[in-house]
Amino acid sequence: MQRIGVFVCWCGSNIASTVDVKKVAEVLxxxxxVVISENYQYMCSENGQALIRNAIKEHSLTGIVVCSCSPxxxxxxxxxxxxxxxxxxxxxEIANIREQCSWIHxxxxxxxxxxxxxxxxxxxxxxxxAPLTSGESAVVKRALVIGGGIAGIQSALDIAEAGxxxxxxxxxxxxxxxxxxxxxxxxxxxxxxxxxxxxxxDCAQNEKIDILTYSEVExxxxxxxxFKVQIRxxxxxxxxxxxxxxxxxxxxxxxxxxxxxxxxxLNTRPAIYIPFAQAIPNVAVIDPEQCxxxxxxxxxxCAMKCNVNAIDYTQKDEIIEREYGAIVVATGYKPxxxxxxxxYGYSQYKDVVTSLELERLMNAAGPSEGHLVRPSDHKEPxxxxxxxxxxxxxxxxxxxxxxxxxxxxxxxxxxxLIREKYPDTEVHVFYIDVRTPGKNxxxxxxxxxxxxxxxxxxxxxxxxxxxxxxxMVQGADLINNEQVVIPSDLVVLAAAIEPSPTVRKIATMVxxxxxxxxxxxxxxxxxxxxxxxxxxxxxxxxxxxxxxxPETVSQASACAAKVIGLLAKDKLKxxxxxxxxxxxxxxxxxxxxxxxxYGAITYVDKEFRLGxxxxxxxxxxxxxxxxxxxxxxxxxxxxxxxxxxxxxTTGQIMAEVDAICKR
Amino acid sequence: xxxxxxxxxxxxxxxxxxxKCMKCGKCSGRCPAYNEMDVxxxxxxxxxxxxxxxxxxxxxxxxxxxxCFACVERCPRGVAPANVIEAVRQEVIRVQGENKxxxxxxxxxxxxxxxxxxxxxxxxxxxx
Amino acid sequence: xxxxxxxxxxxxVAFCCNWCSYAGADLAGSSRLSYPAEVKIIRVPxxxxxxxxxxxxxxxxxxxxxxxxxxxxxxxxxxxxNYFARRRMSLLFSMLDYLGIExxxxxxxxxxxxxxxxxxxxxxxxxxxxxxxxxxxxxxxxRCKN
Numbered sequence: 026m027q028r029i030g031v032f033v034c035w036c037g038s039n040i041a042s043t044v045d046v047k048k049v050a051e052v053l054x055x056x057x058x059v060v061i062s063e064n065y066q067y068m069c070s071e072n073g074q075a076l077i078r079n080a081i082k083e084h085s086l087t088g089i090v091v092c093s094c095s096p097x098x099x100x101x102x103x104x105x106x107x108x109x110x111x112x113x114x115x116x117x118e119i120a121n122i123r124e125q126c127s128w129i130h131x132x133x134x135x136x137x138x139x140x141x142x143x144x145x146x147x148x149x150x151x152x153x154x155a156p157l158t159s160g161e162s163a164v165v166k167r168a169l170v171i172g173g174g175i176a177g178i179q180s181a182l183d184i185a186e187a188g189x190x191x192x193x194x195x196x197x198x199x200x201x202x203x204x205x206x207x208x209x210x211x212x213x214x215x216x217x218x219x220x221x222x223x224x225x226x227d228c229a230q231n232e233k234i235d236i237l238t239y240s241e242v243e244x245x246x247x248x249x250x251x252f253k254v255q256i257r258x259x260x261x262x263x264x265x266x267x268x269x270x271x272x273x274x275x276x277x278x279x280x281x282x283x284x285x286x287x288x289x290x291l292n293t294r295p296a297i298y299i300p301f302a303q304a305i306p307n308v309a310v311i312d313p314e315q316c317x318x319x320x321x322x323x324x325x326x327c328a329m330k331c332n333v334n335a336i337d338y339t340q341k342d343e344i345i346e347r348e349y350g351a352i353v354v355a356t357g358y359k360p361x362x363x364x365x366x367x368x369y370g371y372s373q374y375k376d377v378v379t380s381l382e383l384e385r386l387m388n389a390a391g392p393s394e395g396h397l398v399r400p401s402d403h404k405e406p407x408x409x410x411x412x413x414x415x416x417x418x419x420x421x422x423x424x425x426x427x428x429x430x431x432x433x434x435x436x437x438x439x440x441x442l443i444r445e446k447y448p449d450t451e452v453h454v455f456y457i458d459v460r461t462p463g464k465n466x467x468x469x470x471x472x473x474x475x476x477x478x479x480x481x482x483x484x485x486x487x488x489x490x491x492x493x494x495x496x497m498v499q500g501a502d503l504i505n506n507e508q509v510v511i512p513s514d515l516v517v518l519a520a521a522i523e524p525s526p527t528v529r530k531i532a533t534m535v536x537x538x539x540x541x542x543x544x545x546x547x548x549x550x551x552x553x554x555x556x557x558x559x560x561x562x563x564x565x566x567x568x569x570x571x572x573x574x575p576e577t578v579s580q581a582s583a584c585a586a587k588v589i590g591l592l593a594k595d596k597l598k599x600x601x602x603x604x605x606x607x608x609x610x611x612x613x614x615x616x617x618x619x620x621x622x623y624g625a626i627t628y629v630d631k632e633f634r635l636g637x638x639x640x641x642x643x644x645x646x647x648x649x650x651x652x653x654x655x656x657x658x659x660x661x662x663x664x665x666x667x668x669x670x671x672x673x674t675t676g677q678i679m680a681e682v683d684a685i686c687k688r
Numbered sequence: 689x690x691x692x693x694x695x696x697x698x699x700x701x702x703x704x705x706x707x708k709c710m711k712c713g714k715c716s717g718r719c720p721a722y723n724e725m726d727v728x729x730x731x732x733x734x735x736x737x738x739x740x741x742x743x744x745x746x747x748x749x750x751x752x753x754x755x756c757f758a759c760v761e762r763c764p765r766g767v768a769p770a771n772v773i774e775a776v777r778q779e780v781i782r783v784q785g786e787n788k789x790x791x792x793x794x795x796x797x798x799x800x801x802x803x804x805x806x807x808x809x810x811x812x813x814x815x816x
Numbered sequence: 817x818x819x820x821x822x823x824x825x826x827x828x829v830a831f832c833c834n835w836c837s838y839a840g841a842d843l844a845g846s847s848r849l850s851y852p853a854e855v856k857i858i859r860v861p862x863x864x865x866x867x868x869x870x871x872x873x874x875x876x877x878x879x880x881x882x883x884x885x886x887x888x889x890x891x892x893x894x895x896x897x898n899y900f901a902r903r904r905m906s907l908l909f910s911m912l913d914y915l916g917i918e919x920x921x922x923x924x925x926x927x928x929x930x931x932x933x934x935x936x937x938x939x940x941x942x943x944x945x946x947x948x949x950x951x952x953x954x955x956x957x958x959r960c961k962n
Contacts, residue, residue: 095838095842095845096859097834097838097839097842098842121842121857121859123845124841124842124844124845124846125841125842125845125857126853128845128846128848129844129845129848129849129850129851129936130850130853131850132853135853136853138853139853139856142856143856146856146858368718368762414712414764418710418712418764418765419764419765420708420764420765420766421763421764421765421766422766423764424764455717457710457711457712457713483713484712484713484714484716484717485712485713485714485717485764486714486717487714487715487716487717487718487719487758487762488717488718499717499718500713500714500717501713501714501715501716501717501722501728501730503711503713503716503730506728508716508717508719508722508723533890536892536893536894536895538836538887538891538893538928538929539891540930546929546930558835558893558929559893602861620864620896620900622894622895622896622897654894655861656861656862656864656865656893656894656897657860657861657862657864657865657897658862658864658865658894658896658897658900660865660867661864661865661866661867661868661900661904662900670861670865673860673861673865675867675869678858678860678865678867678870679869679870679873681858682829682858682870682873682874682877682879683873683877685827685829685856685858685874685879686827686829686874686877686878686879687877
């Protein structure tokens with residue numbers, strides 16, 4: 026006979042104000058099998074847990090039901106409590122009488138009645154619980170970082186620092202990401218390359234870090250501690266080991282008309298190229314769409330010129346298979362496409378540029394070698410107008426509903442840098458709000474206004490049009506209550522940022538959840554900001570939400586700390602709630618293996634005694650408990666009812682249904 | 689009529705939620721008739737949200753608004769200032785109770801130079 | 817349609833997957849978004865754990881409506897569980913239809929962990945629909961009454 030203890034929590038007044046907790050405890054005490062029923066103000070407190078522990082020992086309880094908050098909150102707590110009192114932790118059931126009862130109902134009688142039913146249902150389930158033990162699985166001591174921007178670089182460096190091996194997979198031919206394209210960084214105006222490139226070099230020189238550029242994650246299988254990942258290393262047609270990065274081939278290449286992605290398409294590059302001088306790895310890559318040799322077989326100049334014979338036109342994509350214990354997603358962002366914003370004339374006028382394009386125009390390593398000239402005629406602009414919130418905070422469907430967070434600060438930075446370098450240039454900024462929370466951020470913005478005399482106009486721009494060779498920026502000045510038209514030479518749009526387009530594919534592969542804006546969801550908005558709800562998947566940088574460089578670096582390090590915590594373990598406790606098959610019922614039909622998303626089910630031939638000394642060899646399903654994640658797909662699909670899920674058995678759920686429907 | 693009720697009516701007729709406005713002023717930035725207006729497009733939204741309808745009922749803007757709907761097109765928050773203006777306009781005309789233009793007379797007005805759009809918006813503007 | 821008894825309250829069983837919908841229900845709770853007390857939630861690891869027999873059992877035991885909530889398509893914690901659930905339920909529902917159980921008494925909804933408001937709205941709407949349909953008599957086993 027089972028001996029069940031019921032513990033009803035008040036949660037201060039959270040439960041007790043709408044649920045008559047004493048009555049619940051009293052009614053549930055009368056349920057068959059219940060030997061003790063208590064109520065207490067805070068069951069999760071040390072005293073509350075002591076009460077449970079004592080009751081388990083004193084009444085030799087075989088199982089407990091805690092009527093309290095959501096099991097997602099404190100199931101783990103009460104399982105530990107039970108375990109410390111010598112009870113199997115899986116002999117604990119939670120009735121959720123806070124989130125799903127007291128907090129949503131106002132009528133005391135109604136809420137109390139529901140709480141009693143939820144309690145009964147938990148008792149009914151508990152009666153069919155069996156003690157479970159969780160298996161253990163080994164942890165592969167290696168991490169994968171997807172994305173080689175500042176977020177991925179920082180996470181990888183920190184993980185490597187702790188002594189674990191890390192691979193960085195980056196789709197472009199070099200690591201560095203968006204930060205490598207920037208000129209200066211706010212609020213200190215350090216040059217981005219000066220603070221980023223040393224980190225890139227650190228990555229390259231660190232023995233623990235393996236950088237796989239020009240590569241993509243193909244598939245991810247497995248689970249926390251044991252991911253099996255396929256990586257496609259795209260053919261770069263240059264032997265990475267041989268190439269010295271001398272750049273001779275770039276000079277000789279006759280096909281020079283490719284758009285330079287690194288310079289945001291503002292100039293061209295040859296078909297064989299190194300993205301930028303400090304690229305890591307400093308190895309050339311051939312664009313197969315552009316290369317004459319690869320397209321029609323005629324050329325081969327680069328191969329002739331190469332002193333180390335690094336060029337290999339026959340190179341093929343290569344699939345690498347590796348195992349990892351943890352995966353960091355650091356896929357970053359890109360500015361949104363501005364095709365929905367014709368009013369600003371981005372696709373119409375060459376001198377309407379995005380802020381990231383301006384970064385390249387101002388960068389000493391950019392297409393104009395740091396001289397700020399307009400793209401159309403390479404003349405110095407005398408009047409520059411910035412437009413903020415282009416596509417941010419837009420609920421009309423053209424843009425993004427969120428604030429992109431970084432634009433106010435980088436616009437102030439651009440305005441300031443321009444006024445510093447070209448004091449006779451007029452700079453106007455159209456803004457809705459200037460948002461500058463952060464250490465030394467507002468001070469920075471005010472300097473742009475007070476010290477550098479940047480003209481901030483409160484109001485949005487309605488249209489940009491050309492007149493007499495000038496770009497006319499027409500907008501409202503809401504403070505002066507007038508419409509203004511500013512004849513400008515260069516217009517800069519602070520385009521909203523969005524998660525990199527690869528993130529959806531990656532999220533599906535690693536089964537991480539994603540929100541309506543394609544940002545990855547964290548396990549808890551406040552308390553677990555760098556973990557995905559899927560165990561073993563961690564979030565670093567803008568893939569989780571817009572953030573600037575300091576924030577990205579902090580998050581990347583926090584992410585690394587979580588990865589290190591995981592990799593430091595030798596064994597992980599597996600999920601105890603796994604499927605198992607009743608071999609006497611199993612017919613070996615293979616249906617369950619087909620639905621299993623983890624490949625946890627295999628078939629073995631087993632000998633069964635038939636009686637009379639006869640035996641029979643039958644094929645039966647066998648579940649690997651280290652691989653099974655306990656979804657239960659197999660249990661429903663099994664035609665003979667041989668599959669069941671421990672902790673959520675068919676019998677248990679039926680008992681819950683019964684208890685709920687009993688009127 | 690009760691002022692509160694009038695505000696409610698205008699809100700209802702405009703079919704727009706003035707609370708969604710984030711006060712960016714893009715409507716006024718785009719408006720081609722801005723300089724002819726005493727009450728600007730963004731102010732229409734703001735006044736109606738604050739419940740101050742008198743300023744709107746007496747405003748010149750009711751008749752200078754071109755009903756071009758550029759403000760509606762450009763609003764990043766899905767607020768429609770032109771619809772608010774339209775609703776206030778109807779409120780005024782309904783109280784006055786007379787049609788400024790007869791449907792029968794429209795065919796006479798049509799010639800090749802008048803865009804049909806203008807006739808439609810004139811009809812909407814000056815009739816109850 | 818049968819006459820609705822005054823203050824008739826339906827009995828509704830909701831199966832919620834642990835990762836999305838159960839968390840969505842918790843969020844509805846912590847946001848204090850109410851829905852009728854007649855809705856009782858059973859936690860399952862995934863919507864694909866819901867065996868059609870659970871639903872038949874619920875109706876047999878006197879439930880007036882059954883709703884299954886899972887992660888949005890593509891967002892399943894177990895990759896593909898909700899797709900299995902969707903297919904199984906569409907088969908089951910057409911069978912229930914054949915048995916004369918109104919189609920509106922059963923429902924599959926996708927509610928994510930972030931959609932507390934949706935959870936509450938869905939439950940309110942479902943409870944309203946089931947209340948209008950009145951008591952379920954078709955599959956009910958009279959021995960289970962009282």
